[in-house]
Amino acid sequence: MATTAKDLSYERPEDSWLSRLFDNKAFLIIVCMIPAVGLLGVFLSYPLGLGIWLAFTDTRIGQTGAFIGLENYQWLWNDPIFWMSVGNTLLYTIVATIGKFALGLWLALLLNNHLPFKSLLRAIILIPWIVPTVLSAIAFWWIYDPQFSIISYVLVDKLGILDTYINFLGEPWNARWSLIAANIWRGIPFVAICLLAGLQTISPSLYEAAMLDGASPWQRFVHVTFPMLMPILAVVLTFSVIFTFTDFQLVYAITRGGPVNSTHLMATLAFQRGIPGGMLGEGAAIAVAMIPFLVGATIFSYFALARRKWQQGGADD
Amino acid sequence: MPLRLTRRDSMILGAGALAGTALGGPVGLRAQIPVAEATPPDLPIEDGASLTLLRPTKFVATDEEIWLANTRKFTEVTGVPVKVEFEGWEDIPTKTAVAANVGSGPDVVIGFADNPFLYKDKLHDLSDITAYLGAKYGGWWPLAERYGTDPDTGKWIAMPVGASGGRIVYRKSMIEAAGFSEVPTDVDGFLEMSTALQANGTPMGLALGNAPGDGNAWTHWLVWAHGGKMADDDNNLIINSPETIAGLEYGKKLFETFIPGTLSWLDANNNKAFLAGEISLTQNGISVYYAAKTSEDAKIKEMAEDIYHARMPVGPVGIPTERCLVFNSMIFQHTPYPNAAKAYLMFMMESDQYAEWLEKGIGYFNHPLQAYDASPVWTNDPKHEAYKHVMKDAVWDGYSGRLGPQSAATLADFIMVQMVASVCSGQATAEEAAAEAQRRASRYYR
Numbered sequence: 001m002a003t004t005a006k007d008l009s010y011e012r013p014e015d016s017w018l019s020r021l022f023d024n025k026a027f028l029i030i031v032c033m034i035p036a037v038g039l040l041g042v043f044l045s046y047p048l049g050l051g052i053w054l055a056f057t058d059t060r061i062g063q064t065g066a067f068i069g070l071e072n073y074q075w076l077w078n079d080p081i082f083w084m085s086v087g088n089t090l091l092y093t094i095v096a097t098i099g100k101f102a103l104g105l106w107l108a109l110l111l112n113n114h115l116p117f118k119s120l121l122r123a124i125i126l127i128p129w130i131v132p133t134v135l136s137a138i139a140f141w142w143i144y145d146p147q148f149s150i151i152s153y154v155l156v157d158k159l160g161i162l163d164t165y166i167n168f169l170g171e172p173w174n175a176r177w178s179l180i181a182a183n184i185w186r187g188i189p190f191v192a193i194c195l196l197a198g199l200q201t202i203s204p205s206l207y208e209a210a211m212l213d214g215a216s217p218w219q220r221f222v223h224v225t226f227p228m229l230m231p232i233l234a235v236v237l238t239f240s241v242i243f244t245f246t247d248f249q250l251v252y253a254i255t256r257g258g259p260v261n262s263t264h265l266m267a268t269l270a271f272q273r274g275i276p277g278g279m280l281g282e283g284a285a286i287a288v289a290m291i292p293f294l295v296g297a298t299i300f301s302y303f304a305l306a307r308r309k310w311q312q313g314g315a316d317d
Numbered sequence: 318m319p320l321r322l323t324r325r326d327s328m329i330l331g332a333g334a335l336a337g338t339a340l341g342g343p344v345g346l347r348a349q350i351p352v353a354e355a356t357p358p359d360l361p362i363e364d365g366a367s368l369t370l371l372r373p374t375k376f377v378a379t380d381e382e383i384w385l386a387n388t389r390k391f392t393e394v395t396g397v398p399v400k401v402e403f404e405g406w407e408d409i410p411t412k413t414a415v416a417a418n419v420g421s422g423p424d425v426v427i428g429f430a431d432n433p434f435l436y437k438d439k440l441h442d443l444s445d446i447t448a449y450l451g452a453k454y455g456g457w458w459p460l461a462e463r464y465g466t467d468p469d470t471g472k473w474i475a476m477p478v479g480a481s482g483g484r485i486v487y488r489k490s491m492i493e494a495a496g497f498s499e500v501p502t503d504v505d506g507f508l509e510m511s512t513a514l515q516a517n518g519t520p521m522g523l524a525l526g527n528a529p530g531d532g533n534a535w536t537h538w539l540v541w542a543h544g545g546k547m548a549d550d551d552n553n554l555i556i557n558s559p560e561t562i563a564g565l566e567y568g569k570k571l572f573e574t575f576i577p578g579t580l581s582w583l584d585a586n587n588n589k590a591f592l593a594g595e596i597s598l599t600q601n602g603i604s605v606y607y608a609a610k611t612s613e614d615a616k617i618k619e620m621a622e623d624i625y626h627a628r629m630p631v632g633p634v635g636i637p638t639e640r641c642l643v644f645n646s647m648i649f650q651h652t653p654y655p656n657a658a659k660a661y662l663m664f665m666m667e668s669d670q671y672a673e674w675l676e677k678g679i680g681y682f683n684h685p686l687q688a689y690d691a692s693p694v695w696t697n698d699p700k701h702e703a704y705k706h707v708m709k710d711a712v713w714d715g716y717s718g719r720l721g722p723q724s725a726a727t728l729a730d731f732i733m734v735q736m737v738a739s740v741c742s743g744q745a746t747a748e749e750a751a752a753e754a755q756r757r758a759s760r761y762y763r
Contacts (some may be wrong), residue, residue: 060722061414062435075760145586146578147595169526169581170742256527259580260739275411276529276729278435278722279761 054284061278072285082286085264089290092180092265093244099184100240101233104191109225111192112199122193129189137253140182144168144254169255172262179263182250187243191236198232199225238301242294266290350668350688355453357663358445366657367398371412372427373644374403376481377607379677387670394664397657407529410725416649424652425661430464430728431720433475433647441648441655443473446663450476454668454688458708461685464643468719475647476662479675479682482641482707483534483600485627488620491519491597500598500627504542507630508571514597515574521598522575522590524582525738530642531584532734535600535629537640539571540564540733541712542632545751547727547758548718554762556736557755564632565740565747572741580742592617600629603680603704626703641683641711683707726761 021027055072059065076082111122128136143150145168152165169175202225210220248267251257257264257272264272266286274283370388375381381403388399402423404412409428416422417436433440447465451457457465461477485500492500495513511521524531540546545561548554572579576596579586587599592609599605609621629639648658664670666686675684676694680701684692685708695705715724727733736754739745745753 060435060726061411062417063722081757144581145589146581147576147586147590147593165577167578167581170578171580172744175581255581256583258526258735258738259742260735260744273730276407278410278414278726278729282760 051284052288054281055288057281059280059284061275061280065281068281072282073289075282076285076289081261081264082269084261085266085269085286086289088176088263089245089265089267089293091176092183092247093241096180096183096187096244097237097240099180100187100191100244101237103184104188105195107188107192108195108199111196122196125192126189128186129193133186133249134253136186137182137250140178140250141254144178146170170259172259175255175259175263179251179254182254183244183247186250187240190243191240194232194236195229198229198236202228234301238297241297245290245293245297349691349693350672351455351691352453352668352688353455355449357449358659360446360656360660360663362395362397362657362660363654366654367400368425368652368654368658368661369400369402369423370425370427370661371402371404371409371416371423373406373409373429376602376604377678377681379679380674380681383674383677384665387665387674388661390670391661391664395657395660397654397661399661413647416651420649420651422651423649424654425646425648425658427478427644427646430643430645430714431722431725433645434467434721435725437467437474439650440474441650441652441659443476443648443659443662446659447473447476450663450666450686454666454686455690456687457685458687460641460643460708460711460713463713464645464720475645476666477643477685477708478646478662478666479684480641480643480708480711481602481681482639482683482704482711483531483538483602483629484639484703484707485598485629486591486601486605487521487598487625487627488519488594488623489625490623491517495519495597500630502628502630504567504630504632508567508574511571511574511598519597520574520576522579522582522587522596523571523600524584524587525572525580525734525741526582526586527731527734528582528584528586529729529731531582531587531599531601532731533728534640536568536733536737537712537714538600538629538638539568539632539737541638541640541716542630542634543567544632544634546717547715547724547733548762550717552715552718552723552762554755554758556732556758557751561736561751561754562747565737565750567632568737569740569747580738592620594620603701606700607679607681624700626700628703637710638712639707639710640714641707643685643708644682680704723758723761727758730757730761732757 015023054065056067056069057065058068058071107125111118111125115121142148146165149165149168151168152162155162156165167174168178206224206228207220210224215223246267247265248271251263251265251268252271255263257268261269266289270283270286270290272283273279273286277283372384385401388401392398406429409426410432412422413426413428413432414435416426417439420439443465447457457477460480464477465473465475467474487500491514492498492510495510495517497510497513501507501510514520523535525536526532540556540561541564543560543564545556545558545564547556576590587596587601588605588608590596591599591601591605592612603626606621606624606626609617609624612618612621628637631637646662648655648662652658665674668688671684671686671689672692675682675689675692676697678694679698680694683704683706684690687709690705695701713720713724714728715721718724732754736750739753740747740750
């Protein structure tokens, strides 16, 4: 029996509304983005937005506040303690970052050589970064103790170089430098390991070519290592600046902002005023005042990252 | 207060120290607390009631142990399960504020000092249980009443369960070596002794860092002793006054005799320095003595013999001006079981429970109810005596203004501590420091 094409053909069943919906590109895009948008919205945008809103109110813990416009900022503008915290934060960030990068780069260069027990050494280097900050803060709290400092003990009792114990945390400038030193100690491993990773991506042929051209070690560093390291340096620098700028634990655990507020960073002052002090609005305003600095650091990173082009043979812009 | 003992009580006491252990502990202790006849309020416990309590974590081990044992007793008697959550001291105010704001969370909270005044509209009236306890146990100390009642309505919005206070902790041998048989009771004599101690190479040390406990305690004493106050009776800010400046000038002289480094001292530093024999005198709770007495280190244990306590000297105002930290309990209106919650707090304050908690805490906590003056804790070791009237004699936060968000915030912002520290460190003159304190506090007292 002959069959015709007509008999074989069958009508494709009509798509259900569900499958049509899932074939819709716009719908799919929205569905796939909802989890990410939801997470960002709930855990990032909402708290950030709430923080910015609180900064315009006189909210206290336990009481809803009223909108007061820029009053919090006006108060802070005339508050010498706030300006001292801004100065401290900038000093802390700039000096600690320079310190971390100088020492971190140096350490990375050393570790990039062929050393015995290389992997073990690299693992050991990470310890300060792995130890919880609060624990290292407590260790430094003892190191800087006015009565029990190991440094003072060695200098005074053992070597006899000094007559009196060093007042590490009782003098404003001593306290600032002590905290910066603790922060550098803690931050070096992050910088060193990241830069070491960067160093290992540099092709040895570049060094061979430079050597054939008769470049000295310093010239090889300046003209090969440093430019090739630039992109990763920029990223690490940005992260490091952000971490340092927003540091809280070290300062809070070691000095609580003392003596007489002289070591408050913006983050610790925001917490101090907002949570123990109960002035949520003012605390939020201090935290919001940190945003321009952080945005600046991020923009810096964006432009620095753009320099990648020349690595792929493009023009340096 | 004289003891009123029944024949049965005397017999138990006659068993001596054994009463404390062999007869099941609390019986012997309870017996010594004089009680008056009083009828407890009728609190029919709700069906299916269960409670959650949020309270500060222990500072002396016995606090937690006995508190939990007493809570279990409450559950046995009433059938109401109670979950006790211990929280770090610094987190208590925040967690309580969140509970108040969102209207859920713990049913009962033991917070600090003026915390309840921040959300008084959300708390149950405790006047019935406080009236009963007051009548039964010889009345509340006026300070307890101040921390418990809302001045606008006279209702009890909170109930102090105890307080911790700072007293002078000193090494007797060291002050004797400096030519003093005891700690002078006036500020001039105190300065003289402090100068002599320094000359002798055994200086004293008081915390001047942002130390919430010890820093606030002695700097408030200093300013109050000279007549300075944060606020007047009408809650107007008056910290920038000649009296405050006089206090600051005295403080600077005293500071010059301290061991170096106290500007960075936090709450634990003076304990460490004292137990290491670096300082001869400091101000602290009884915990230093407790630590020495119970230490496993023979040398430190020996030091306990030499540790004595004294009251802070009285300044030109002529009355004691020590500060104390009140542990203040409250019941939130969001609890579905207010009667069970009240019954629980009342139960914990009854002598069957409270007497043991007080005694085993060796005076770290001080009682808000006057009858507990008769607790053996204040007499079984003469060194506890200085802490006997922490609550009776203390001055309240924000003195002589009102308790509330203003007093809480100025305290939390270390305004008093930093005013004193800036003068001591030479960063500011007494006049400048008082003016700066006024400027900062005006933010809270507007």
